[in-house]
Amino acid sequence: MSRSWTVLELLRWTSEHFASKGIETARLDAECLLAHALGTTRLKLYVEFEKPVLEEERARFRELVRRRAAERVPVSQLLGEKEFWSLPFQVTPDVLTPRPDTETLVEAALALAPETEAPLRILDLGTGSGAIALSLATERPKAHVVAIDTSEAALQIAAQNADRLRLSDRVRFAAGDLFEPVRGEEFDLVVSNPPYLARAEAAGLPPELAHEPEAALFAGDDGFAVLAPLVDQVGEVLAPGGAFAVEAGSEQVEAVAERCRRVGLEAVEVRRDLARQPRVVVARRGES
Numbered sequence: 001m002s003r004s005w006t007v008l009e010l011l012r013w014t015s016e017h018f019a020s021k022g023i024e025t026a027r028l029d030a031e032c033l034l035a036h037a038l039g040t041t042r043l044k045l046y047v048e049f050e051k052p053v054l055e056e057e058r059a060r061f062r063e064l065v066r067r068r069a070a071e072r073v074p075v076s077q078l079l080g081e082k083e084f085w086s087l088p089f090q091v092t093p094d095v096l097t098p099r100p101d102t103e104t105l106v107e108a109a110l111a112l113a114p115e116t117e118a119p120l121r122i123l124d125l126g127t128g129s130g131a132i133a134l135s136l137a138t139e140r141p142k143a144h145v146v147a148i149d150t151s152e153a154a155l156q157i158a159a160q161n162a163d164r165l166r167l168s169d170r171v172r173f174a175a176g177d178l179f180e181p182v183r184g185e186e187f188d189l190v191v192s193n194p195p196y197l198a199r200a201e202a203a204g205l206p207p208e209l210a211h212e213p214e215a216a217l218f219a220g221d222d223g224f225a226v227l228a229p230l231v232d233q234v235g236e237v238l239a240p241g242g243a244f245a246v247e248a249g250s251e252q253v254e255a256v257a258e259r260c261r262r263v264g265l266e267a268v269e270v271r272r273d274l275a276r277q278p279r280v281v282v283a284r285r286g287e288s
């Protein structure tokens with residue numbers, strides 16, 4: 001008979017195992033996966049350190065640990081969920097796992113678009129899990145949001161997330177390239193976290209990214225294949241005085257800001273993320 005393991009022993013063993021495989025967040029990952037296998041929370045693990053773990057719970061945990069260490073599946077996909085803007089988002093291999101840095105974009109967008117008498121019209125281009133669109137819809141309870149993506153599979157997940165958050169009546173999902181599904185419409189706020197990695201960067205990236213959709217990560221040889229037409233065309237769907245906020249790589253932000261000025265957008269500014277890196281460009285269409 002195999003010996004019994006306590007919560008603490010499993011955590012220690014797994015943290016060391018993950019660290020030996022080069023996983024930087026070894027202890028955190030071990031805690032998240034063990035909590036998931038036991039059907040509890042990370043916080044509760046701390047008062048259950050001495051509790052023995054049942055064999056069937058351990059078998060569930062072992063499989064999660066194997067997939068994390070050997071296949072480098074991101075924790076978010078193993079749990080099927082990621083918190084963003086304090087909201088729960090379902091995550092699958094069809095959507096990018098929402099990143100904490102993208103909360104900078106949500107914050108910047110909210111500052112640009114206070115609630116108004118007439119419902120705000122918001123557009124999220126490249127919605128993925130719906131993280132940005134649904135966070136904005138939560139913060140602006142009268143707003144109507146359109147969320148576009150080229151990926152039908154991503155839109156299905158985003159729609160399920162909208163259902164779970166009871167936002168489906170104010171969020172419309174549309175499949176298509178860039179602004180094509182909303183030609184002729186106008187928005188008070190346009191936001192986007194488009195793919196912005198250059199193909200050439202692929203080799204040096206963390207192995208976890210192989211589990212995320214390519215279309216969510218890569219944008220041509222230079223990383224501007226979506227950002228460039230996005231900035232060039234955004235004026236066509238912005239209402240007069242409408243606001244624009246877009247995320248980009250820290251080394252791309254200046255070029256994006258310059259492009260915004262070139263296409264005639266006003267009040268162009270850069271916002272920094274939690275690590276103080278330039279991350280988001282904000283701008284406005286003039287009033288005329």
Ligand SMILES: C[S@@+](CC[C@H](N)C(=O)[O-])C[C@H]1O[C@@H](n2cnc3c(N)ncnc32)[C@H](O)[C@@H]1O
Binds near residue numbers: 127196
């Ligand atoms: C970086 S992910 C962002 C997902 C989500 N908004 C977030 O911040 O977590 C980019 C998303 O844009 C979508 N996308 C890529 N190219 C697009 C295009 N030309 N038009 C519309 N959506 C596009 C991808 O399918 C992906 O879901």
